Amino acid sequence: MSLQNEWQKRDRKVLWHPFTQHQLWEKEEFPVIGRGEGIYLYDLEGRKYIDGVSSLWVSAHGHNHPGLNQAITAQLSRIAHSTFLGLSHQPGIELAEDLLKIAPPGLSRVFYAENGASAVEIALKMAFQYWQNRGEKKRKKFIGFSTGYHGDTIGAMSLSGVELFNQVYQPLLFEVWRAPLPRCYKCPEDRGDCEEDKWQCLAKLKILAEEHSPELAGIIIEPMVQAAGGMIVQPKGYLKAVEMLCRQHKILLIADEVAVGLGRLGKNFACELGFVQPDLLVLGKALGAGYLPIACVMSTEKIFSAFLGKHHSDRTFFHGHTYTANPLACSAALAGLELMKKEKRLENVNARARQIEQWIPKFKQLPIVFHFSHLGLLAGIELIKDREKCVEFSPEEMIGLQVARSARKRGAILRPLGNVVVLMPPLIISESELEELMEITFESINEVGAQFIAPENRA
Numbered sequence: 001m002s003l004q005n006e007w008q009k010r011d012r013k014v015l016w017h018p019f020t021q022h023q024l025w026e027k028e029e030f031p032v033i034g035r036g037e038g039i040y041l042y043d044l045e046g047r048k049y050i051d052g053v054s055s056l057w058v059s060a061h062g063h064n065h066p067g068l069n070q071a072i073t074a075q076l077s078r079i080a081h082s083t084f085l086g087l088s089h090q091p092g093i094e095l096a097e098d099l100l101k102i103a104p105p106g107l108s109r110v111f112y113a114e115n116g117a118s119a120v121e122i123a124l125k126m127a128f129q130y131w132q133n134r135g136e137k138k139r140k141k142f143i144g145f146s147t148g149y150h151g152d153t154i155g156a157m158s159l160s161g162v163e164l165f166n167q168v169y170q171p172l173l174f175e176v177w178r179a180p181l182p183r184c185y186k187c188p189e190d191r192g193d194c195e196e197d198k199w200q201c202l203a204k205l206k207i208l209a210e211e212h213s214p215e216l217a218g219i220i221i222e223p224m225v226q227a228a229g230g231m232i233v234q235p236k237g238y239l240k241a242v243e244m245l246c247r248q249h250k251i252l253l254i255a256d257e258v259a260v261g262l263g264r265l266g267k268n269f270a271c272e273l274g275f276v277q278p279d280l281l282v283l284g285k286a287l288g289a290g291y292l293p294i295a296c297v298m299s300t301e302k303i304f305s306a307f308l309g310k311h312h313s314d315r316t317f318f319h320g321h322t323y324t325a326n327p328l329a330c331s332a333a334l335a336g337l338e339l340m341k342k343e344k345r346l347e348n349v350n351a352r353a354r355q356i357e358q359w360i361p362k363f364k365q366l367p368i369v370f371h372f373s374h375l376g377l378l379a380g381i382e383l384i385k386d387r388e389k390c391v392e393f394s395p396e397e398m399i400g401l402q403v404a405r406s407a408r409k410r411g412a413i414l415r416p417l418g419n420v421v422v423l424m425p426p427l428i429i430s431e432s433e434l435e436e437l438m439e440i441t442f443e444s445i446n447e448v449g450a451q452f453i454a455p456e457n458r459a
């Protein structure tokens with residue numbers, strides 16, 4: 001038995017993996033990762049894979065980066081952890097300072113969390129309590145978007161609209177009003193223009209906001225791109241229109257940038273691209289530079305000051321996690337922010353974004369490719385069984401998974417979202433490395449798609 005097989009066997013005996021149907025896992029050939037270097041992952045047999053999804057969207061600066069290693073080791077020799085309850089530490093303070101330097105205007109306070117979902121819970125509680133503290137006790141409700149995703153804890157699930165993930169838990173969730181988000185491409189047409197959709201969706205959102213405005217605490221949105229919902233890019237001007245509606249009805253705007261914040265879209269923040277200034281901004285994933293789990297919520301001074309009061313006041317924000325502001329994680333995040341500037345990440349992201357764009361016509365020639373969405377160094381390739389007749393792949397066909405398996409044989413790790421093949425490589429990826437990833441993705445979709453082409457139409 002090979003070394004890798006041996007570890008697979010041990011894994012299957014004791015583990016329960018996230019988002020995994022274990023009846024299939026028993027037969028799945030999964031790599032056991034031993035190390036990483038730059039954009040590559042290496043399994044125990046020494047096979048090399050491009051990390052096509054940045055280890056679930058986190059490894060912005062690649063693996064085993066000397067700068068990050070050094071920063072963490074230096075902090076480790078001082079202290080690994082001390083609490084943020086009643087005490088403070090330098091990496092936590094410095095990280096907040098550096099984040100606020102680049103944050104959208106108006107944000108002035110940083111509250112740390114350990115992961116995206118708990119950061120979303122924090123934003124939710126802050127928005128809720130803000131209105132309670134201000135005496136507007138009726139403002140208790142939230143608007144979320146269909147196909148939005150905010151994490152897997154109960155509050156975050158309530159805000160999310162991705163049905164597959166949340167359906168079973170529905171009885172546990174609280175009520176959230178759901179607004180539609182424009183989708184510029186609906187079978188049979190990939191129109192690429194969605195002014196009409198945009199205005200219809202906005203009109204519906206407007207009605208919701210107007211009807212419920214005295215009860216509304218906030219609107220939560222993934223700015224510019226709904227990531228886990230299938231890499232759905234919002235049409236120009238949509239985010240701005242949502243912000244204007246929030247201002248008009250005094251509703252707090254919560255921007256969940258866990259997936260897209262810190263450079264993924266070619267700017268430090270997605271809100272910059274949409275020209276909006278949120279009241280609360282949630283960061284996670286890439287914040288820990290792909291090294292350590294850390295997330296945060298940034299808030300305005302207006303929200304922060306509504307929580308000021310006497311000792312034991314119920315105006316206090318009663319929230320905290322044991323590892324809040326872990327110093328090692330803060331030092332990794334700090335070093336990551338430094339690398340963003342020093343190694344000119346945004347420049348690379350924008351150059352690679354143009355490179356992705358050049359591949360689109362080629363992908364669209366593949367019969368099972370329906371839509372190619374992209375923004376910055378992020379792409380989602382939606383597959384369809386029959387483009388002419390608008391027949392979608394059924395979940396049982398596991399089309400995304402088939403493509404991922406095929407890509408793995410060719411040397412790239414992909415993690416699809418249903419029928420959408422996701423590309424989210426590390427922000428450091430070079431021109432030739434991205435070319436290889438695009439080539440592998442193209443070949444894999446081509447191979448998997450061949451089984452759906454009628455024999456008479458095959459070239």
Ligand SMILES: *Cc1c(COP(=O)(O)O)cnc(C)c1O
Nearest residue numbers: 115116117149150151256258259
């Ligand atoms: C991943 C994600 C979350 C949840 O983050 P976790 O760290 O997995 O809890 C929340 N919001 C968005 C937009 C995400 O992509």
